[in-house]
Amino acid sequence: MATASGLRVLPTLGGWSHGLGVARQSRALAVLVPCVTQVDNKSDFLGNRPHRQHPGILQLPRVSLPQALSDAAQLLLRTNSVPNMEKQVQTLTNHLWSRHVPVEPEELQRRAADLEKKLGNADSSQAEEKLRGAVLRALRKTTYHWQKLSYNERLSLVYMAARLDGGFAAVSRAFHEIRTRIPEFQPQTLMDFGSGTGSVTWAAHNTWGQSLREYMCVDSSAAMLGLAERLLKGGSESGDPFIPGVFFRQYLPVSPKVQFDVVVSAFSLSELPSKAERTEVIQNLWRKTSNFLILLENGTKAGHRLLMDARDLVLKGKEKSPLDPQPGFVFAPCPHELPCPQLTASKSLACSFSQAYHPIPFSWNKKPKEEKFSLVILARGFPRETHCWPRITQPVLKRPRHVHCHLCCPDGHMQHAVITARQHGRYKRDLYRCARVSSWGDLLPVLTQSELPPSPAQDPSEN
Structure with a gap:
């Protein structure tokens, strides 16, 4: 050697x-x-x-929800009777983990054209109609049918029971890496896109405490926003929130001048129906980021690919937007900004991580669990590491x-x-x-x- x-x-x-x-x-x-x-x-x-x-060393010991949040979640389920809650939680969990990225219209048209060639040409109007029906039936069988979830009050409660603790664990792990590697960083403002039940707010408060003065929770579902607000108030409609300075809204702030020290999108990109909409959201989130943009998805191939697309979008667009004066870079988990080797391998794999946590002690939910997730943290406003x-x-x-x-x-x-x-x-x-x-x-x-x-x-x- x-x-x-x-x-x-x-x-x-x-x-x-x-x-x-x-x-x-x-x-x-x-x-x-x-x-x-x-x-x-x-x-x-x-x-x-x-x-x-x-x-x-960046590992985080097994995490638990703050006691106030766990108590509020249990109170809400006791006071809002949902039939077959355990079965509904399992059904929703299976659905979320088996989700794929929606098929783009261009890809659907290409598949339809290929099927038409495969099934044969039609010489008459009747044959053409039969061919069109055969193509549609074949597409239904071979194409993933993506549906947007509409979170009403019942489904919001089911989502809380299924994902509040696991989501809190994953986000806590991302925050822990930032705090461990940059202990002097003390954020004052945070925005959570697709805030859902508010687990990001609780995890951020648990990590940085009184440093954070303002939390902006953005979610298109009014039912989810109402549930998150009740969790902050101990499960009731009134009273003082456990964490002060939390604001709720259904749409992103319009002004490009409004920026936040930390911007988070946890398990929300997979809820968007098209690549164009994801691109617009990611660009808006990056414009509103002054220090860290944290993106998390389920630790599946679909979730990992969404995050790599978002990472590449930010990195390639850093020189093009006047709203991004400071170039961004990958803070975690990648030690480089090259194509992900997990995706370019002959057999692609999901780059994922695991965080142990204690679940909310519902009757069906008492054993310790592991949350498997994918993440990417993009940063600017800090010097790059000279060595990775x-x-x-x-x-x-x-x-x-x-x-x-x-x-x-x-x-x-x-x-x-x-x-x-x-x-x-x-x-x-x-x-x-x-x-x-x-x-x-x-x-x-x-x-x-x-x-x-x-x-x-x-x-x-x-x-």
Whole structure:
């Protein structure tokens, strides 16, 4: 293996910026995947911290709803009798998780034309009518039938019982990453598009507390807005809200000058009926973002693809809009801005993460659960990281004296890294120990091949 000059990842308390330094060392860097990924076990990225607190750790312990919110949700279900609630919750959950992106009109026309060619040409008006009927029947069988959900008071309660706790857990994980990597960030304003039951407001208040002074909740459903307001008031129609400064409206603020420190769209892009409408909404949300735009969807292929489309839309349009004076960049989870390797693989996979949580203790809902979700966080107004560590994209497999980590690397490729106690155990076993305490969604403190300059002492013949 060719040697490389020692690279040093400077320790930072928040993990927001990492510096690179060069120090001459005689030993070769440890190899994760030969000739692909390398790491400097002797770097001082840990500082004085133990391995279980290395700066790439972003995991959040199992979360619980604030007691006031849990009590309010249980009170609302007791006072509003909904027949067969458990069955309705399961039906809605299955529907939301099996949802696909609506088929665009252009794609539908293309499929219809292909079916017409396949089924044969019609020579008479009667045959043409039969052909048209056959095409329509074939389309109904082969095309996903997307329907917009209309949230009335009953369905809003069912949605609250099904998704309030899981949505709170996913959003809490996204907020936790921002707070961990930029502890000095103290937002004052937040906008939640598609606010639903208001879980984003509760999670933001739970994360930043009194720092936030204004919450703007936007949802097209008046029933959802009313339910979210009752949850803030402990389940009643009157009284003081648990969180002050929360405002509700059915439409986005029109003025482009109105911006918010944090803008969130959680599980809402999948509720929009067309690509054109999603594009308009994403552009509007980005214009209203002064620091962070957080987008979350279900951890499915459909949800992940929606988020990657939104990410690419923002990144490609950053130089074109006069309303975006500060260019945006990807804050999480991607360590790069290249095409997602999960989508470009021969067999596409969803890039998703998991957050453990305690559900609302309904009669059917008492065991701890995991919320699987996809997310992308776009940022501006902050300096970019000068160095990015790979993201762990699957559960870490811990075996005797070795660890398997699946990594999304800064060069835009996926790597399966096998870290052993023998190969990576020297120099205080920093890498091996860090890998064993890391989890799905964390950053692993390694340097990939694309980040390593050639060693000045390297013999060209070695290559």
